[in-house]
Amino acid sequence: MIDALVIGGGAYGCDIAAELKSIGFERVVLAEREVCLFGRASYANQARIHNGYHYPRSITTAERSRINFERFVQDYPEAVLSRMVKLYAIAKDSRISAHQFAVFCERIGAPYHAAPPRFENLFDPALIDAVFVTAELAFDATVLARHMQERLRQLKVDVRLGTEARIVGGDSAGASYELNGQRGRARWLFNCTYSDIGRIGIGIETRIKRELAELALVRPPSALDGLGITVLDGPFFSLMPFPALGMYSLSHVRYTPHQASLDPTERLAPVIANASYMLRDTARFVPSMSSCRYETSLFEIKATIARNEDDDGRPILFERNKEHPRIFSILGAKIDNIYDTRAYLRSLHWSD
Ligand SMILES: Cc1cc2nc3c(=O)[nH]c(=O)nc-3n(C[C@H](O)[C@H](O)[C@H](O)COP(=O)(O)OP(=O)(O)OC[C@H]3O[C@@H](n4cnc5c(N)ncnc54)[C@H](O)[C@@H]3O)c2cc1C
Structure with a gap:
């Protein structure tokens, strides 16, 4: 019997496996279905190290991001793209005004200032009310993955790639599982499969709401080099550096989501890319985007807690199975919020 099985080798499963070792678990196995760590949502995302700005409608998520941002940037300097400028532009028909955005930044203590003319002039003044320079950065998921792989190696976590896990059941002493069809037992089991x-x-x-999401990978014109741009708050877009490929990712509130389902058994499969719509709409707000080069699209399934649909909040879900209390399901949220899972694990008693 092993001490713990962690299923899922994304940012959350990796960090949880490492943390379990640090708090004294001896035999920890991490099972990942793909052939590498960080092969799914922890790679195919907008690489934003959240600092709160994105969540004017969920103060709790904004504040958690503010708290974890500094720590993440300090802990993973090699994975952080620090040479970038992040602009938040408030659309004329935004759900929040420029004044409300400024008050929100003050409230969560996030730095911001009015953008100088060279940045302001990138936007169409007929559609944009105000532009702010903020302190938001991007991460390189491939560097993070390498860092995590090394940390797991040093901590002697048994990482099994290309390994499909299935939970069979649980009892008062542990949980039963299958790894590529082979039965096993663990004293504790952590389902981190997003x-x-x-x-x-x-x-x-x-x-849980699952939503098939599309990110367009693009090469913007040189006028936008080193910039990230988010237009708030409504059916607008975000352009972020994607350091893992030296490109930029473009997401659009209207065109990024393809299909959504509350039914865990429903299959969500990629369809025709919406990238051309994203680019066309983006160029209305930032005219130089009309010469942006489209490379390809990344498709990934985003998982969120259904009850947070309206407030846009992105809390981490920690669900301990009522029937089998040795089984935990943990739905990851923002990458820089991994620290909150460490605090959770340390708050529990792991007696036999
Ligand atoms: C389009 C999009 C944009 C996003 N933008 C951002 C952003 O800018 N900043 C940010 O912080 N967050 C962002 N997120 C959210 C963030 O990417 C996720 O919250 C985070 O990656 C979740 O990490 P995870 O480890 O829980 O999931 P994952 O990285 O998906 O890891 C889960 C792992 O479980 C494995 N798995 C599944 N089933 C099995 C099985 N049966 N056996 C073995 N392994 C299995 C999968 O292969 C996968 O590797 C975005 C998400 C999406 C989809």
């Missing part, structure tokens, strides 16, 4: 969280053998109580 968009597969309700699909690997046992259900979870919390309703």
Whole structure:
């Protein structure tokens, strides 16, 4: 019997496996279905190290991001793209005004100032009310993955790549599982499979919304070199550096989501890319984007807690199975919020 099985080698599963070792678990196995760590959502995302700005409608998520941002930037300097300028532009028909955005930044203590004319002039003044320079950065997921692989090696976590896990059941002494069809037992089991969280053998109580999302990978014109741009608050877009490929990712509130489902068994499959719509709409606000070069699209399933649909909040879900209390399902959220799972693990008693 092993001490713990962690299923899922994304940012959350890796960090949880490492943390379990640090708090004294001896035999920890990490099972990942893909052939590498960080092969799914922890790679195919907008690489934003959240600092709160993105969540004017969820103060709790904004404040957690503010708290974890500094720590993440200090802990992973090699994965952080620090030479970038992040602009937040407030659209004329935004759900929040420029004044409200400024008050929100003050409230969460996030630095901001009015953008100088060279940045302001990038936007169409007929559509944009105000532009702010903020302190938001991007991370390189491939560097983070390498860092995590080395940390797991040093801590002697048994990492099994190309290994499909399935939860069979649980009892008062532990949990039963299958790894590529082979039965095993663990004293504790951690399901960190994100968009597969309700699909690997046992259900979870919390309703999860799965949404097939498209990110367009693009090469913007040189006038936008080193810039990230988010237009708030409504059916607008975000352009962020994507350091892992030396490109930029473009997401659009209207065109990034393709298909969504609350049914964990429903298959969400990539369809025709919406990138051309994203680019066309973006160029209305930032005219130089009309000469942006489209490379390809990344498709990934985003998983969020259904009840947070309206407030846009992105809390981490920690669900301990009521019937089998040695099984935990943990739905990851923002990458720089991994620290909150460490605090959670340390708050529990791991007696036999
Ligand atoms: C389009 C998009 C944009 C985003 N933008 C940002 C952003 O800018 N900044 C940010 O901080 N966050 C962002 N996020 C959210 C962030 O990417 C996720 O919250 C985070 O990556 C979740 O990490 P994870 O480890 O829980 O999930 P994952 O990285 O998906 O890891 C789960 C792992 O479980 C594995 N797995 C699944 N089933 C099994 C099984 N049966 N057996 C073995 N392994 C299995 C999968 O292969 C996968 O590797 C974005 C997400 C999406 C989809």
